[in-house]
Amino acid sequence: MGATKTSLHTTEQIEIAEIAKVLAHPARVAILQYIARQENCICNDIVDEVGLSQPTISQHLQVIRKAGLLKGNFEGRNFCYCLDVARFQEFQKIFTSFFNTTTASCC
Amino acid sequence: MGATKTSLHTTEQIEIAEIAKVLAHPARVAILQYIARQENCICNDIVDEVGLSQPTISQHLQVIRKAGLLKGNFEGRNFCYCLDVARFQEFQKIFTSFFNTTTASCC
DNA sequence: AAGTAATATTGCAATATTACGATGGGATGA
DNA sequence: TCATCCCATCGTAATATTGCAATATTACTT
Numbered sequence: 001m002g003a004t005k006t007s008l009h010t011t012e013q014i015e016i017a018e019i020a021k022v023l024a025h026p027a028r029v030a031i032l033q034y035i036a037r038q039e040n041c042i043c044n045d046i047v048d049e050v051g052l053s054q055p056t057i058s059q060h061l062q063v064i065r066k067a068g069l070l071k072g073n074f075e076g077r078n079f080c081y082c083l084d085v086a087r088f089q090e091f092q093k094i095f096t097s098f099f100n101t102t103t104a105s106c107c
Numbered sequence: 108m109g110a111t112k113t114s115l116h117t118t119e120q121i122e123i124a125e126i127a128k129v130l131a132h133p134a135r136v137a138i139l140q141y142i143a144r145q146e147n148c149i150c151n152d153i154v155d156e157v158g159l160s161q162p163t164i165s166q167h168l169q170v171i172r173k174a175g176l177l178k179g180n181f182e183g184r185n186f187c188y189c190l191d192v193a194r195f196q197e198f199q200k201i202f203t204s205f206f207n208t209t210t211a212s213c214c
Numbered sequence: 215a216a217g218t219a220a221t222a223t224t225g226c227a228a229t230a231t232t233a234c235g236a237t238g239g240g241a242t243g244a
Numbered sequence: 245t246c247a248t249c250c251c252a253t254c255g256t257a258a259t260a261t262t263g264c265a266a267t268a269t270t271a272c273t274t
Contacts (some may be wrong), residue, residue, distance in 0.1 A: 004232065008158040009133035013140070020130035026116035029123045036209045044220065052113040056263050063244055079221070083211040096153040098136075099199040102143045103250055104190040110229055111262065151250065163233050165252060186251070
C-alpha cells in the first residue's frame with residue numbers, strides 16, 4: 001500500500017489535493033512568497049533566504065514548476081524565477097470555489 | 108533526513124503548510140465535501156461513499172480532527188461527524204490572506 | 215581553453231504518509 | 245448476558261517526501 005488510490009476520487013478532488021500539496025510544505029510557501037516579493041527577480045538568494053541546501057531548494061522549485069506556478073527568464077548570467085501570476089490566481093479560484101461549495105448543512 | 112526543517116520557517120508559513128496538508132489528499136477532500144453536504148449527518152456511509160477501508164477513513168478523519176475541522180455528536184446509536192464551520196472559514200481566511208499578500212512584483 | 219558561478223540531476227538515507235487486516239472497547243438490542 | 249454495530253487504534257507493508265553530498269550541466273568570464 002502507501003500509494004494514494006486516485007481511482008476512487010473525482011478529478012475535482014484530485015485537482016484540489018494536487019494544488020494543496022504544493023502549499024503543503026513551509027519551504028514551498030516561503031519560496032512562493034519570496035519570488036513574488038522580489039522586485040529585482042534576484043534568484044538563488046532563495047537558497048540563502050530559505051536556508052535549505054541548493055539541491056533541496058531546486059527540488060522544491062521543481063514541484064512548484066510542475067504545478068505550473070513558475071516562470072523564469074535569464075537576466076545576464078542569472079536565471080530569474082518568477083511566479084506565474086495567472087496560474088497562481090487559478091489556484092486561488094479553485095480553492096475559493098471549493099470553500100464556497102463546501103458549506104455545512106448539518107449540525 | 109526526510110523530516111521537514113520547521114525551524115527555518117515562519118509560523119505563518121508552517122500554518123499555511125499545515126492546513127494545506129489537510130487538503131492534500133483527495134480522500135480528505137471527499138470526506139470534507141461529504142460531511143458538509145449530508146443533511147442528516149449520517150456517519151459511516153463515509154466508508155461506502157469514499158470507497159476506502161474503515162481504518163483508512165478513520166485515519167483520515169483523525170487528520171481532519173487534528174486540524175480542528177471535525178465536530179460530532181451522537182444521534183441515537185450512530186455517531187455523527189460534522190464540519191466545524193467556524194474553523195473551516197478560518198482555513199479559508201488564511202488561504203485568502205496568503206493569496207492576497209503573495210502578489211508578484213516582478214517579471 | 216580554462217575557470218567560475220548558477221542551477222539541475224543523481225543517489226541515498228531518514229522520515230512521513232497511505233492503506234488495510236486484526237483487534238479492542240463502548241453502546242445498543244435481543 | 246451476549247451478540248452486534250460503530251468506531252478507534254495497533255501493527256505492518258508499500259510508497260512518497262524531504263534533505264543533502266556529490267556530480268553534471270550550462271553559460272558566462274578571463
